[in-house]
Amino acid sequence: VFAAILCFVALEGVLFHTGLYSSIIEPDSSTGYMELQLRNEIRRPKPNRNQVLAVGHSRMALLPRVVNQETSNQGQRGTGYTFASIGLGGTTPRIWYYALRALDPTARNYAAIVIPTDDFNEPDTYDYQSEREPDLHYLIARLGFRDLMEFPWTYRSRKLQWVTFRGIILKGFVYKRDFLEFLDHPLARIAKARYVDTDSAGWYYGYGGVDQNLAGLRIDWQHKTMQFPDRIPENERKQIEGTVFQPLPPDEGRETAYLSYWYGKIIEHYRGSGTKLIFMRVPRAPTSPPDPAPKPDSAIRQIASQPDVIVLDEHLFDQLEHPDLFWDAQHLNRPGMEQFSKILAAEVRRVLGPPKP
Amino acid sequence: MLFNTPQFFAFLAIVLILFYSAPRVLRKYILLAASYFFYMSFIPKFILLLLSLTAIDYTAARWIARTRSPHARKAALVISLSANLGLLGFFKYYNFFAANIAHLFHKPSDAFALSIILPLGISFHTFQSMSYVIDVYRNEQQPITNPIDYALFISFFPQLVAGPIVRAREFFGDLYHWKRPSSDDVLRGLLLLLLGLAKKMVMADQFAQIANGYFQDMSKHPGAVPAWSAVIAFGIQIYFDFSGYTDMAIGMAKLLGFHFPVNFRRPYLASSITDFWHRWHISLSRWLRDYLYIPLGGNRHGRLETYRNLMLTMLLGGMWHGASWNFLVWGGYHGALLSLERMFRRKNAPEGSSWTALYPLKAVITFALVMIGWVFFRAATFHDSLYVLHQMFFVLHGRQLIPSWLKDLALITLLLALFEEKKEWFEKIAIGPAWAYGAVCAILLLSVELIGYTEAAVPFVYFQF
Numbered sequence: 001v002f003a004a005i006l007c008f009v010a011l012e013g014v015l016f017h018t019g020l021y022s023s024i025i026e027p028d029s030s031t032g033y034m035e036l037q038l039r040n041e042i043r044r045p046k047p048n049r050n051q052v053l054a055v056g057h058s059r060m061a062l063l064p065r066v067v068n069q070e071t072s073n074q075g076q077r078g079t080g081y082t083f084a085s086i087g088l089g090g091t092t093p094r095i096w097y098y099a100l101r102a103l104d105p106t107a108r109n110y111a112a113i114v115i116p117t118d119d120f121n122e123p124d125t126y127d128y129q130s131e132r133e134p135d136l137h138y139l140i141a142r143l144g145f146r147d148l149m150e151f152p153w154t155y156r157s158r159k160l161q162w163v164t165f166r167g168i169i170l171k172g173f174v175y176k177r178d179f180l181e182f183l184d185h186p187l188a189r190i191a192k193a194r195y196v197d198t199d200s201a202g203w204y205y206g207y208g209g210v211d212q213n214l215a216g217l218r219i220d221w222q223h224k225t226m227q228f229p230d231r232i233p234e235n236e237r238k239q240i241e242g243t244v245f246q247p248l249p250p251d252e253g254r255e256t257a258y259l260s261y262w263y264g265k266i267i268e269h270y271r272g273s274g275t276k277l278i279f280m281r282v283p284r285a286p287t288s289p290p291d292p293a294p295k296p297d298s299a300i301r302q303i304a305s306q307p308d309v310i311v312l313d314e315h316l317f318d319q320l321e322h323p324d325l326f327w328d329a330q331h332l333n334r335p336g337m338e339q340f341s342k343i344l345a346a347e348v349r350r351v352l353g354p355p356k357p
Numbered sequence: 358m359l360f361n362t363p364q365f366f367a368f369l370a371i372v373l374i375l376f377y378s379a380p381r382v383l384r385k386y387i388l389l390a391a392s393y394f395f396y397m398s399f400i401p402k403f404i405l406l407l408l409s410l411t412a413i414d415y416t417a418a419r420w421i422a423r424t425r426s427p428h429a430r431k432a433a434l435v436i437s438l439s440a441n442l443g444l445l446g447f448f449k450y451y452n453f454f455a456a457n458i459a460h461l462f463h464k465p466s467d468a469f470a471l472s473i474i475l476p477l478g479i480s481f482h483t484f485q486s487m488s489y490v491i492d493v494y495r496n497e498q499q500p501i502t503n504p505i506d507y508a509l510f511i512s513f514f515p516q517l518v519a520g521p522i523v524r525a526r527e528f529f530g531d532l533y534h535w536k537r538p539s540s541d542d543v544l545r546g547l548l549l550l551l552l553g554l555a556k557k558m559v560m561a562d563q564f565a566q567i568a569n570g571y572f573q574d575m576s577k578h579p580g581a582v583p584a585w586s587a588v589i590a591f592g593i594q595i596y597f598d599f600s601g602y603t604d605m606a607i608g609m610a611k612l613l614g615f616h617f618p619v620n621f622r623r624p625y626l627a628s629s630i631t632d633f634w635h636r637w638h639i640s641l642s643r644w645l646r647d648y649l650y651i652p653l654g655g656n657r658h659g660r661l662e663t664y665r666n667l668m669l670t671m672l673l674g675g676m677w678h679g680a681s682w683n684f685l686v687w688g689g690y691h692g693a694l695l696s697l698e699r700m701f702r703r704k705n706a707p708e709g710s711s712w713t714a715l716y717p718l719k720a721v722i723t724f725a726l727v728m729i730g731w732v733f734f735r736a737a738t739f740h741d742s743l744y745v746l747h748q749m750f751f752v753l754h755g756r757q758l759i760p761s762w763l764k765d766l767a768l769i770t771l772l773l774a775l776f777e778e779k780k781e782w783f784e785k786i787a788i789g790p791a792w793a794y795g796a797v798c799a800i801l802l803l804s805v806e807l808i809g810y811t812e813a814a815v816p817f818v819y820f821q822f
Contacts, residue, residue: 001547003795008802172806179807183762 016171022141027196050355054114058089067345080355093262107273209334214323243329259299280312286326358398392514403476422500453680478518515609519819521640549608556601558809580755584748628719668692687733
């Protein structure tokens, strides 16, 4: 029986706790995409500490190519900082913390980390970020036994606590779907994983965004109605309306509690390291929604006074909240992303001051 | 509390700890309490039914043994059988007959229907109970004097819900001459427990996804290829589901110092339908043979009566599985095949598999015939069965439904089954070197973790019978 346990622990450990399996994971899966981003960022040469890394979800539309090219083209007239991004659709502050821990374990690689927030008032939504099971899938390759005492217990649901606890110990449960797909075409998978691993670094930074726009869209925030230009099909209209006028539950402070915890973890990781943590609000919608009364005890307002934390002006990107610069209810299009990148880079340069030699 | 849940394994661990830490005299009480707790974890109120049947059969057997009057003995037997068959009939068959009577009188099918929930394992524990009373009546079994012992025989949790159907002499032999299991038996028990779990979660539940997907809406997958692949998927599902459950039951019993009879011997390697029934659900086949086929006359009164007896036995065997025309047809189909085989079999021809040159062909034909039978077993209605059979034989196109990794897995299990048939690898591993035992257990655990269906705990197919 002891031999059985020993054999199982050895097999499980070698396969899933060493990075062996994560090296052949499907690159188009959440784990695969996350790993690819992290590996590419770890490999990216960083000749000095004048590196600015942006984390975030799909609305974090920083185009490092735009601001870095400007730097190299204009020499000293650029920002002087090298921008990088690991923005990834569907990720949350919990994921950003573990990603930063993996990328910068000693907290010495970056001059600043840019962290987005959707709303300084942090209203609760029906999609509670604390209960997102996909977080486990994004992070599974980076979670280890040391996280057993924390990660599972950041979920409220007992079921998710159990699923994440079990998943960290027995990672095969989390890799299951990927493994079954791997069994279907193992050689093709290995070839794809290798190809993407060696060639993908440029793809991400080469991405320019979507060219469509919502020009002509009008939003009446007071009456919750929209006027669409004729070219927008019915299904897209419904989707945009559903997102913009998303119903919210009564605010119980769950979102704020969640953000306080994970912003706090990131701040703690970088405490005393000299790395600045720059928080900013992303452009919210194709037209600026009305500003509700500020919630003074929101997480973002509470951390603003902490050392090395910089909270950018809440209205910095209001000018980008225009239908010409959005391609759907939440995401900037190509011109929007370019303008966003330039404004953000300039603001980061302003708050950081000149790069260190 | 299904066998394939963490809760059950926690329950089993607690039972084992309590059982082995308690003084010997208390152990059967612990097993009985655990068994009733297990039974009540499903639908608690049915414990009254289990207790009532236990009391009736215990009393009837004691009465039969005590009285000398043949009439009184017969009366006690009839009371016992009536109680068992009456309750089984009411819970399992009432709505079936009610629907058919309603149909006869041109009324809606639910005109006389009642809202009945089938008590868990009723088909198994009533058959086990009846076999005991009949054995006492035949003077083949001494009546059990201690009601606790008898209650444990009926309710013993490893086999309460879906067998194997254990004979009284087998069970009480173990109970009255209980010996602490040897280390080899513990290793066998653990390996069986793990093998059963892997059979259920890796094979049965994964193939169930294919079969369920097809049978839920057959019109989505027209053609012979999807029909055959879904039927084969169901054939694989039901075998691994039921034999997985049985392996776990036998394994648990071994850990507690009890020995259950073998219930499956690689039935899909059978070279004839007769051979199949010597390998499939052996404890039920044995019950039907001893308490139905032989009392009907068996093969002692000429060919025609033998065919009639086979047919009746298989029809009742089909009905045992459930109240529907499909099960009746399934039983009749097997009865007809058994009769045909007997009709064309040469005198003195062996009934089991013989590894001749023709064996692969015979095995493939038998497998195909069994799969055709499963159509009636799985389809929701008789009309659906006919539709699937039509697709299988007359609509020659379509795309197969089984992904390649599942086919590879099925092939590996076929090779393992062939190897077990000739070389008995299971026994060699169970008592072999520690590294081999450890490696096999590790692979089984890893397969449950990586390939096992864990979205939800899927109930065992035979729990519904």
